[in-house]
Amino acid sequence: MSPVTTETAVTLRVDDRDVTVPEGSTILDACNAAGVETPVICYGPTLTPVNVCRVCVVELDGSRTLVPSCSRPATDDMVVHTDSERVRHSRKMVLEFLATGVDLSQADELGRWSEHYGADPDRYGSDVAQMDEPVRVQDNLYIRDYDKCVLCYRCVEACGDDAQHTYAISVAGRGFGARISTEYDTTLPDSACVYCGNCVAVCPTNALQFKTEYDLRQADDWRPDDQTVTQTVCSYCGVGCNLELHVQDNRIVKCTSPDDHDVTRGNLCIKGRFGWTYV
CATH class of the missing domain: 2.20.25.90 (ADC-like domains)
Structure with a gap:
């Protein structure tokens, strides 16, 4: 007879509500269990959290800084605040900073959250650095639009350990010059890319998109x-x-x-x- 195993659980408090989740869950998992919607950019349900966007941060009693809910493990007796003034201000500024240098016009989820938090990137003025690069169309399958890329690493994770194990792309450059690139910035057809399109599937801003969609958008028929x-x-x-x-x-x-x-x-x-x- 097989032994009976009992899943260990932890209980924490999310916005004045006690929530019990399996041990090993994250704060974001607890928020979802509590029915609390949380903005995310670099997080994906099939990807390993990389902690780069910081838009999912929450306030945690006893913590000096805001913590990323997508990767912080939930533990017993945690007290989490997802809608405090400090959290709202942080999320608003992250969204504003992104929108000052990146085209988020096709990032529907980020647009919804920007409206929710009253983000106003225009208040920083028009004299801000922009990517301002032409769209890269190198085949008939998908395109790369760096003006829309927020460096969330989702595509890198999907191309690497989390899915494809091809490792055709990675982050190249530093500072504002950082971007997702193939090896030695070679063209896609000459790179290690196997055209699975899993990077396109996880992109949250449409920086990677089907060529068919791109053509229809260009014709104003999407x-x-x-x-x-x-x-x-x-x-x-x-x-x-x-x-x-x-x-x-x-x-x-x-x-x-x-x-x-x-x-x-x-x-x-x-x-x-x-x-x-x-x-």
Whole structure:
């Protein structure tokens, strides 16, 4: 007879509400369990937290500084405040700083949170540094728009240990010159990229986007409200990857995969992600 195992739990207080979560959970997990929505940029449900954006910070009793909820382990008797003046001010400034130097016009979630916190990047004036680089279109699969990149590292994590293990991209440069780059800044077709598109899937700002989407946006014909999403199974092999086909005007315009699917966890290969033009 197999021994009975009991999962250890911890109980903490989130915004005046006691929450119990499994041991090993983060403060963000506890916030989600309490029904408290938290802004995130560098965090993804299928990725390892890298603690670079600091927009998910919360106030913790006994802590001198605000702590990142996405990576701080939850422990018994913690007292967490997610909506204090200090937290709101910090999150607002992070969003403002990002928006002064980066184009967030296609980052819908960040736009929603910026409105929520009343972020006003224009108050810093117009004389601020901008990336101001042309969009890199090097193939017919996806494009890179550095003007929209917030250096959240999500694409690096997806290309590396968390999913693909290709390690085709990393952070190059320092300070304001830092950017996500291939080895020696070579073109994508000449790099180690295998075109799985998992970096595109996790990008929160559309700095990486399908070439089909980019072309429709350039033609002012990208209409997500008119699109339907149909879930199906990839037809190329027997693994069983789930696909979400985004259809506009009776044509597939891009393909994604659900994060909560046991097989894919949001990840696909080049055939599943981009090989749908035969339909």
